[in-house]
Amino acid sequence: MLLNIDGMKPIYVQIAEWLEIEILHGNIGCDEKVYSQYQLAEMFNINPATAAKGLSLLADENIIYKKRGLGMFVAANAKELILLKRKDQTLKQLLFGVLTEAERLGVSDEELFEMIKALRN
Amino acid sequence: MNTVLFPGLLIVLVLLLLAALGSLTLKRGGFPATNFLTLKNLRWVFAVYTIVLLLSMAVLYNLPQVGFSGSTRFPVASVDLFGAARTGKLEQTPGVFAKGKWSFDYGAGQLEIAREPEIMIWAQRKDTEDGKLEVGFYLAKTSLEGVDYTDKIESPSVELSGSRLTVKNASHYQIKLAKFTPDFTVSQFSGGASEQIVGSSSLPGVLFLRFPKNVNIDNRQSGILFVSQ
Amino acid sequence: MSLSETSLFQVAKRQYLYKFKACSPLLFALAVVQVLTILTAQGGTSSASTGGSGITVSVYSYSSNLVIANTILWAFFAGFICTTQTTKSIDFAYVSNRLSSNISSIGFLLTAGIAGGVLATLSGTLIRVMVFFKLGSKNIAPENFFVPPQDLLLGCLAAILYITLSSSIGYFVGTLIQVSKAFIVLLPLFLVLAMRLSLGTLIDAVTKENSLLLFAIKVLAISVLLVWSSALLSNRLEVRR
Amino acid sequence: MPVIESNELTKTYGRLPAINNLSFNIKENKITGLIGRNGAGKTTLLKTIAGFLKPTSGKIKVFSENPFNSLKVSANLIFIDDNMNLALPSLLRLVDILESAGRFYPNWDRELATRLFDYFDFDPRQRHRSLSKGMRSTFNMIIGLSARCALTILDEPTTGMDAAVRKDFYKALLKDYIAYPRTIIVSSHLLSEIEDVLEDILLLKDGEKCVHLPVSELKELAVGLRGRVNIINELARGRQVYYSETFGKDSIYIVVKNEFTEAALQSARLAGVEITPVAVDDLSVYLTARSKGGIDNVFKRN
Numbered sequence: 001m002l003l004n005i006d007g008m009k010p011i012y013v014q015i016a017e018w019l020e021i022e023i024l025h026g027n028i029g030c031d032e033k034v035y036s037q038y039q040l041a042e043m044f045n046i047n048p049a050t051a052a053k054g055l056s057l058l059a060d061e062n063i064i065y066k067k068r069g070l071g072m073f074v075a076a077n078a079k080e081l082i083l084l085k086r087k088d089q090t091l092k093q094l095l096f097g098v099l100t101e102a103e104r105l106g107v108s109d110e111e112l113f114e115m116i117k118a119l120r121n
Numbered sequence: 122m123n124t125v126l127f128p129g130l131l132i133v134l135v136l137l138l139l140a141a142l143g144s145l146t147l148k149r150g151g152f153p154a155t156n157f158l159t160l161k162n163l164r165w166v167f168a169v170y171t172i173v174l175l176l177s178m179a180v181l182y183n184l185p186q187v188g189f190s191g192s193t194r195f196p197v198a199s200v201d202l203f204g205a206a207r208t209g210k211l212e213q214t215p216g217v218f219a220k221g222k223w224s225f226d227y228g229a230g231q232l233e234i235a236r237e238p239e240i241m242i243w244a245q246r247k248d249t250e251d252g253k254l255e256v257g258f259y260l261a262k263t264s265l266e267g268v269d270y271t272d273k274i275e276s277p278s279v280e281l282s283g284s285r286l287t288v289k290n291a292s293h294y295q296i297k298l299a300k301f302t303p304d305f306t307v308s309q310f311s312g313g314a315s316e317q318i319v320g321s322s323s324l325p326g327v328l329f330l331r332f333p334k335n336v337n338i339d340n341r342q343s344g345i346l347f348v349s350q
Numbered sequence: 351m352s353l354s355e356t357s358l359f360q361v362a363k364r365q366y367l368y369k370f371k372a373c374s375p376l377l378f379a380l381a382v383v384q385v386l387t388i389l390t391a392q393g394g395t396s397s398a399s400t401g402g403s404g405i406t407v408s409v410y411s412y413s414s415n416l417v418i419a420n421t422i423l424w425a426f427f428a429g430f431i432c433t434t435q436t437t438k439s440i441d442f443a444y445v446s447n448r449l450s451s452n453i454s455s456i457g458f459l460l461t462a463g464i465a466g467g468v469l470a471t472l473s474g475t476l477i478r479v480m481v482f483f484k485l486g487s488k489n490i491a492p493e494n495f496f497v498p499p500q501d502l503l504l505g506c507l508a509a510i511l512y513i514t515l516s517s518s519i520g521y522f523v524g525t526l527i528q529v530s531k532a533f534i535v536l537l538p539l540f541l542v543l544a545m546r547l548s549l550g551t552l553i554d555a556v557t558k559e560n561s562l563l564l565f566a567i568k569v570l571a572i573s574v575l576l577v578w579s580s581a582l583l584s585n586r587l588e589v590r591r
Numbered sequence: 592m593p594v595i596e597s598n599e600l601t602k603t604y605g606r607l608p609a610i611n612n613l614s615f616n617i618k619e620n621k622i623t624g625l626i627g628r629n630g631a632g633k634t635t636l637l638k639t640i641a642g643f644l645k646p647t648s649g650k651i652k653v654f655s656e657n658p659f660n661s662l663k664v665s666a667n668l669i670f671i672d673d674n675m676n677l678a679l680p681s682l683l684r685l686v687d688i689l690e691s692a693g694r695f696y697p698n699w700d701r702e703l704a705t706r707l708f709d710y711f712d713f714d715p716r717q718r719h720r721s722l723s724k725g726m727r728s729t730f731n732m733i734i735g736l737s738a739r740c741a742l743t744i745l746d747e748p749t750t751g752m753d754a755a756v757r758k759d760f761y762k763a764l765l766k767d768y769i770a771y772p773r774t775i776i777v778s779s780h781l782l783s784e785i786e787d788v789l790e791d792i793l794l795l796k797d798g799e800k801c802v803h804l805p806v807s808e809l810k811e812l813a814v815g816l817r818g819r820v821n822i823i824n825e826l827a828r829g830r831q832v833y834y835s836e837t838f839g840k841d842s843i844y845i846v847v848k849n850e851f852t853e854a855a856l857q858s859a860r861l862a863g864v865e866i867t868p869v870a871v872d873d874l875s876v877y878l879t880a881r882s883k884g885g886i887d888n889v890f891k892r893n
Contacts, residue, residue, distance in 0.1 A: 306508035443678035
């Protein structure tokens with residue numbers, strides 16, 4: 001697995017996003033143990049401190065929780081939290097980009113809807 | 122070879138060698154390794170050399186201790202072989218011995234002596250007419266640089282044919298002798314002053330001829346010295 | 351990671367053993383110098399001849415003096431080499447400080463010096479055996495031919511002491527030059543000056559000492575002084591690499 | 592307790608200062624990248640840490656000791672650089688070198704050394720001197736990793752290595768670090784390569800400390816703004832600009848210290864400003880540049 005496809009994004013953010021996708025896809029279920037910072041570091045060839053930062057990012061958002069001496073585990077409502085966050089942040093940001101570009105090109109909202117519909121099919 | 126120049130040259134040679142080795146070793150990266158100059162080979166050279174020395178020590182102490190050349194420390198004062206010959210008292214002088222003796226029957230009359238130019242002959246007229254020519258080759262202990270080589274001196278050949286006595290040198294020969302001196306590391310502490318080279322004859326031998334009273338030898342011939350009566 | 355503890359002795363010991371690999375060219379040079387000297391000295395170090403009435407007599411005189419002298423030269427060179435940046439950086443490739451580097455170098459030089467002294471003295475036996483087989487016993491003066499073992503021992507001891515002295519001088523000179531390159535010029539000047547003054551007396555005090563014990567004391571005192579000063583001087587030197 | 596404490600450290604060669612008044616601490620078990628341009632004083636600093644050089648003034652402590660002449664420091668430190676070949680007797684074969692290095696370091700991992708040695712296809716009978724530059728660096732790295740010293744210093748470890756070996760090297764470094772955490776300092780001028788492996792960066796400029804930060808913070812230290820000159824100038828007012836470059840008629844790209852609020856950035860975006868993160872290696876170039884315009888200024892003749 002290679003990271004850094006989007007070189008501009010900090011690696012720990014990329015790690016967090018990768019873990020979110022793993023959780024969303026159900027590769028790591030609820031209350032299951034998440035990869036440790038060292039496993040992540042080995043997997044992605046990054047410094048363990050960076051991996052730890054990615055994990056703490058998720059912990060801050062309560063997507064994962066810490067069990068003393070055992071490691072990090074996926075929260076029961078992890079999927080919902082991720083979906084919520086993604087809708088709220090990621091999707092919004094992408095939309096913002098789309099809207100800015102649309103404005104620059106003078107594309108109306110109706111036209112945009114049409115484009116979305118066309119893509120859906 | 123000059124005795125001072127030679128060690129000097131050798132030391133200079135070794136200095137040059139060390140300097141060459143040094144410049145190689147001092148170069149960054151150290152001693153150049155080639156196919157031969159490997160750690161293993163260098164150690165082998167050193168080990169073989171050490172073993173050869175140890176072996177030679179073992180060999181040295183197992184060499185037979187006999188058959189060596191004469192001693193360097195014979196306690197004779199310088200023998201005046203010439204003086205003894207001149208007075209005809211060779212036989213009586215201590216330290217002088219005959220290396221070769223010849224005796225020929227010779228009646229009377231003129232005796233002709235044929236000799237090689239470098240041979241000097243002492244001649245003495247006997248008091249009797251015993252009809253015998255007696256020739257002797259006399260030596261005293263002879264040494265060079267303290268090494269006794271008396272044993273290696275060969276007698277000339279003496280022959281009588283008719284009225285002619287022929288004296289010939291032994292064919293030209295060379296004597297090579299070796300002596301060993303203690304290393305300075307030993308002599309510095311062994312206290313002994315370096316050995317004095319003891320005196321010896323300056324001549325490698327004297328040929329002495331005794332002839333009957335009734336025999337005549339041409340006394341004008343050079344190289345033949347007559348013992349005064 | 352927890353820190354590992356080492357003692358000066360341990361490090362110096364490892365370095366000392368390592369030196370026998372890293373500095374083996376010096377031991378090789380010792381063997382080469384001695385073999386060359388033996389081969390060239392094998393014809394006799396001095397000779398005298400006399401001729402007349404058909405005979406030529408030559409006497410060749412043998413000893414290991416030249417081998418020992420050249421080994422002393424080698425020792426100076428070895429001491430010098432041990433102080434160069436090349437050798438020092440070999441020490442500092444791994445665990446080392448200046449003291450351990452000095453101790454291991456001195457240990458190496460002492461060991462190599464002992465080997466050199468013993469070999470130089472033993473070279474006398476090789477020369478004797480070679481002459482024996484070349485000339486035969488009847489042409490060899492028996493005196494000093496069979497070296498008494500105690501003389502061999504005495505010779506070894508004295509040679510080792512001379513070699514030790516020489517290598518400590520080399521070590522000291524090398525260290526001075528490492529401290530400042532100016533000594534390359536200054537040292538010969540000092541030497542000339544010292545010759546004018548009383549260096550001769552000092553040399554005589556060593557080379558003309560007849561008691562082995564006093565000789566050993568003098569040589570060791572001078573060597574310790576030189577090596578100790580070298581260690582003090584080099585303790586502040588930086589390692590270039 | 593920091594592994595390295597440097598306090599107003601200065602090292603001069605003659606009159607030229609190689610390190611100037613440098614103060615920093617390096618904590619235990621971190622991989623720190625020592626980054627700087629050629630002549631920034633990286634090697635001098637590392638050699639002072641290793642105890643080869645003596646500080647002209649100021650203090651340096653490694654494992655709470657002055658490293659100069661400290662056996663404790665030397666026993667727990669390995670310094671690997673490009674000149675390693677000068678310190679390895681050329682008489683020794685590669686196996687001999689590994690064998691002898693192993694004797695000096697108590698934590699030496701013989702198995703790791705052999706495995707790496709075989710992986711990189713070294714011939715045991717080869718001499719260090721006959722290796723190519725890249726192979727030499729690879730071999731030195733084997734020593735540096737296998738010694739497993741509490742402080743491992745790698746000065747430009749990848750010189751001459753090809754891309755594949757470099758990748759392997761960083762992987763090996765990281766794996767061994769994860770298995771046996773220790774303090775590692777890697778100096779390089781190629782930050783993009785080692786960035787991922789690093790935890791901290793110490794950036795040197797002309798012998799002085801430029802920044803000493805975790806990589807992730809350095810990544811967020813600055814932001815790149817591209818847009819109309821007047822808008823950008825307005826945004827940059829009163830802020831530290833690390834770099835600027837003009838394009839076309841009315842376009843400018845600047846790298847500026849990121850002290851913007853999310854709202855401010857949002858409104859900037861609406862005003863048509865393109866906002867991009869700045870790659871760490873670009874930023875380090877800007878930070879250590881002698882003039883803001885870079886090489887372009889040389890060719891700009893008004």
